[in-house]
Amino acid sequence: DIRMTQSPSTLSASVGDRVTITCRASQVVNPWLAWYQQKPGKAPKLLISQASILETGVPSRFSGSGSGTEFTLTIDSLQPDDFATYFCQQYSSYPLNFGGGTKVDMK
């Protein structure tokens, strides 16, 4: 199984900050890496596919990068609507594992 490790688990930030979340895979998953945003009590929302492809309708302040086993999600100029938990997911092989999540909260 491919293990997905996110860091940090919690990130305190302010509106306008640039935020970076890291996701590491225990094996190469390139390019099969997705990022999701989840708000309390809601289903996750797909943000990024194939490590760097922004989904339609997702603000351009979100970006994804990386390859192989190390990936990042960056939010440029954090907005109030961005306070949420973010998950990465590999879809290179079964089981389709998620990272443990990164909660972005208000500093």
Added chain:
Amino acid sequence: EEKLVESGGGLVQPGGSLRLSCVGTGFTFTSYWMSWVRQAPGKGLEWVANIKQDGRAKFYVDSVKGRFTISRDNTEKSVHLQMDSLRADDTAVYFCVRNKLTGDRGRSHFASWGPGTLVSVST
């Protein structure tokens, strides 16, 4: 508008059974693999199972193999999860999800999610 709606969650005793259902509308149901993903209270996401468009291929996470069975009815645009021999650690919100990718590749990320249904396993 694309929509996934789950039903069938509830409280069940350890060792009991439950059948979850999900109806998908607003998209071509027969074009996609469908999955179930769960989230224990306050925890992360865990993919549980998926099923191919024609129902002939199914994959499961190890922790549910032999206990859970995924199925689908394309005429009803529905997918089901039969859960037997339930354990306390199966307690979670169960999401019905549509694969992002079409075609034969079942290993995919998830484009569309239902609101989830809560399964609680407890005495």
